[in-house]
Amino acid sequence: MARPIRVLCLHGWRTSAQILRRQTEALRGAFGSRAEFLYIDAPFAASGPAPELVRSFYGQDGPYFQWWDAVKVQRAGDERASYRYEGFEHSLDYLTGQVQALGPIDALLGFSQGAAVTTLFTAHYRATYGHVPWKACVLVSGFYPRSVETRELLDLGAAGVAGGIDVPSVHVIGEADDLAPQSEKLFRSFAPQRRVRFDHEEGHKFPSPLKYAQLYHQIADEVLSMTSVAAQARF
Template sequence: MVGNQVQRKKPRVLCLHGFRTSGEILKKMIGKWPESVLGNFDFDFLDGPYPARGKSDVESIYDPPYYEWYQVNEIECVHFEECVEYLEDYMIKHGPFDGLLGFSQGGMLASVIPQLQTEGTAFTKVPKIKFVIIISGFALRDLKSGPPKLLANVYSVPIDCPSIHVIGEKDFLKERNYKLMNLFVNPLLIHHSVGHTVPKLDEEGLETMNKFIEKIREMFPQELQSGLGLKSAL
C-alpha cells in the first residue's frame, strides 16, 4: 500500500494451449503481443493432462515436452470428462480465475467452460468465468458416436460470455473458427492474414483488443481503476 492507495490486482487468466504443444509454448506464442495488452492481465499457463501420443506439428519450432487435453477422431472424443475434472481441480486449487485464453484445442475448451457453468454440469465449484480470449478455437466437430455427454447441449443456445476471437485467413480450421465465434453473443473479431497461429497484432487488431480490454474494465470498475494500464493501452 502506498499512502491510502491500495494495489489492485489484474484479472487472472488461465491459458490453455493447443494440441500437442504446452503452456510454455503458448506463453512464447502470445509473447509477440505488445506489453500494452499483456500487461493488463495476470496469466497462468497450464499443461494438458496427457503427454502427446504422436508427432507434434511444432517440433521444428518449439522444444518438447508436448501435451494433449483430450483425444478425438471421426468416431469419438476420448478423455473429455477426465480433462474437465483435471481443469476444474486446477482452478479450485490455483484460482480464482476471471477469464480464459485458449488456442486451438485450448480455445475449444475455453469456449465451453462458461456454458457448462451456466448449465450447472461442470465447473460449479469455481467462480463464474467473466470473459474468454479465443485464438484459432473451434467448435467440436460432429462425431459418429455423438458428442461427449457433457457437451450434449452446450451448443444448443448462444454462449452469453464476453469474447474476442482471433481468426486467420489461411487457418485450415477457419470455417470452424467462425462457427464457434457465431455461437457467442456479441463477439469481437480480430481477423489476420496468416494461418493457425497466434499472430502479431496490427493496428486494427490492437484497436479491437483495446475495445475488449475496455469492456473487461467495465466489469471490474473498482478492481481495475489502478490495476489495468488502459491509458497506455489506449
C-alpha cells in the same frame, strides 16, 4: 487501484504451456501490468508426434500435451465422419479443479484445441453450477467441437440463450487458416450481443506482432472492458 486481471491460458493440440507462453508474448506486452497470465499443461501426454512446425521450433521430444485424443468415427449409412473426443471429460474435471485452486480467474484464453476446450469447459461449468466465475473467453484460431458426445453439453451451455453461449467472448480468426470455417462456427456459438471478432490475413497462428501490433492492443482493451466492474454490471 484495480488489481491486474488474471487470465488462464490453455495451449493447443500437442504443444505445451511453455509454448503458449512464447506464442502470447505480444499479447502480454499489450496488456502490460494490467493482466497476469497463468499457463497450465493439459492432463494428457501427446498420444503421437507434435506437428512438424512445432517440433522444428521447440524440439522433437517436447514434452507435449493434449486435451483429448480425437478419434474419427464412421457410422454405417452416414457419409460424414464424426469424432469421439477420448478423455475430454477428464480434462473438464481437471480444469474445474485448476480454476477453483488458482482463482480468481477473470478470463480464459485458448488457442486451437485450447479454444475448443475453453468453449466446452465454459458450457460444462455453466451447466453444472449455473454460472461461470470468469467474465470473458478469448479464442484464437479456435474450432467448434465436432464430437457427438459434446453436442448435448454445448446445447446445455447455451440453454435459454438466443444465439449462443452466454459469456462475453473475443474471437481471433485467420483468413488463411484451414480451420477458418470452424472458427466462424465457434464465433456463432456465442451470444451475438457479447461476442467480438478480430480478423487477420494469416493462418493457424497468433498474428505477427510486427504487422498486427495495433490489433493486440485492441484485443487487450476489449478484454479489459469485458472484465471490468462496469462490464459486470452491464451483463
